[in-house]
Amino acid sequence: MLDNIATDFPEHTPRPAGAPQALAGIKVVDFTHFIAGPFATMMLADMGADVLKIEAPGRGDDFRQYPPVHPDLAQGAPFLWSNRNKRSVALDLKTPEGLEVARALAATADVVVENFSSGVMARFGLDYESIRKTNPEVVYCAVSAYGREGAFADRLGFDPIAQAESGFVSMNGYADREGVRALSPVMDISTAMMACNAILGALVARERTGHGQSMEVALFDNAVLMTGYATLQHVFSGAEPQRHGNTSPDTCPSGVFEAQDRSFYINSGNNKIFQRLMAQVVERPDVANDPAFATGRDRSARREELFALLGEAFARQPWSHWQARMRAAGVPCGEVRSVGEAIRSPEARERRLVTRIPHPAVGWVPNMALPIRYGRTPIADPVAAPTVGQHTHEVLREALGYDEARLASLAQAGAFGPPATRHETAGAPA
Structure with a gap:
């Protein structure tokens, strides 16, 4: 596991020394788990925010156990993917002492993010109305399934259901x-991206007005948006979108074709692209200029004929031949890759999308970059996702001013979990 990481992926290139960060000085108290919430807060952490991930002692976020789990990390690849650049604070919110600490941290936060089931945060006294009493300028984001209020507020939500x-x-x-x-x-x-956008907008509004606010991003609402313009196409026409496989209902020829050695995708998004494809790439100017193929609608009506013509032409040469010709002609195309091929592709290497970063337990772990390239405030250098409670003592000393006696008292009271779940090792709370 991770045996070839040093040869497959380059080492991360550090950001320029002394460069500012977009969210430096912003503290985020993160009560989220699984994917949508943690990915949103990870983006904030990448922008320089100090994200304090509040986890249950011992097991922590259940997403830690999603496979494959590295035996020396005690957490899986999905968790590493969505939780870098955070500090983990292990608190047992079922104890009065643990809950007191959580409330104290929330009182110091610029941003609080949660994605528990409706009503849970209110029972803990960690909902927006409770927190704003001691922290009126807080930006509070709830990521929910179907909204925090209304007839469906009790429903659980997961990605495939949405x-x-x-x-x-x-x-x-x-x-x-x-x-x-x-x-x-x-x-x-995409819900995480929406939540991150909402939080950034609220921080800008707070800077201008001096007021915090609450906000909500619902998985279902976002999922409907993710159907794209099909929603308004349906409202205009009354027709339901049909399944077209790898072809497009709106442009033709668009779809998967076979070269001698592999599959590739073409997107003929307009008439000019079609004409360049036929005249310059497959050398059929007669088809490019044929009135029967003049418009997208005309071409869609004769899709089978057109695909057969192109399929016969493409089968004569390897992908490298066609790729060069289509790139020269300005025809959008790309090979159909596996995930492994994609992350090792020349394009991914050129953009340094996957790199390796140091890890004290296993030497190196892979890191997937955000697709954001700031000119003045580069994304933070990635630090691998923390172990459960790795930063508990560090954060409480720093954020709340707790001394060793107070920390020992909280530990004895079970605020950080029972002794059996606390690891007095290098990965334990610092």
Whole structure:
């Protein structure tokens, strides 16, 4: 496990020394778990915010156990992917002492983020109305399934359910079978992006007005948005989107084709691209200029004929031949890759999307970069996701001024979990 990381991926290049960070000085108290909430707070951490991840002692966020779990890390690759640049604080919120500490941290926060089931934070006295009494300028973001109020506030939400109920699944796959979900948690990731955007907007508003606010981002609301312009197409026409596999209902020829050695995708998004494809790439100016193929609608009506013509041409040469010709002609195209091929591709290496970063337990771990490139405030250098409670004592000393006697008293009271779940090792609270 991770045996080839040093040869497969370059070492992370540090940000310029002394460069400012976009969110330096912003403290985020993070009560989130699984994907949507933690990915949102990770983006804030990458921008320079100090993100304090509040976890249950011992096991921590259940997402830590998603496979594959490295035996020396005691956490899985998915958790590393979504929790870098954070500090972990282990608190037992079921004890009065642990809850007191959590409330004290929230009182010092610029931002509080949570994605518990509706009502949980209110029971803990950690909801917006409770926190704003001691921290009126707080920016408070709740990531929910179907909203915190209303007839569906009690429903649990997970990415594939949101994909199904939003209509997203109905749009994807092939016409002769049931719709399919996206294996990537696209609804969780996009909800995280929405939550991050909402928080950034609220921080700008606070800077201008002096007032904090609460906000909510619902997984279902975001999932409906993720069906794209199909929503308004349906309202205009009354027709439901149909499944088209790898082809497009709006542009033609767009889809997967076969060269001699591998598959690739072409997107002929307009008439000029089609004409360049036919005249310059496959050397069929007669088709490029044929009135029968003049418009996207004309081409879609004769899709099978057009795909057969292109398929016959592409089968004569390898992908490298066609790629060079299409790049020269300005025809959008790309090979159909596996995930492993994608992250080791020339494009990914050029953009340094996957690098390796040091880890005290295993030497190196992989890191997936954010697709944000600030000119003046570069993204923070990545620090691997923490162990459960790794920074508990450090944070409480720093943020709340607790001395050793206070920390020992809290530990004895079970605020950091029972002694059996606390590890007096290098990975224990510092």
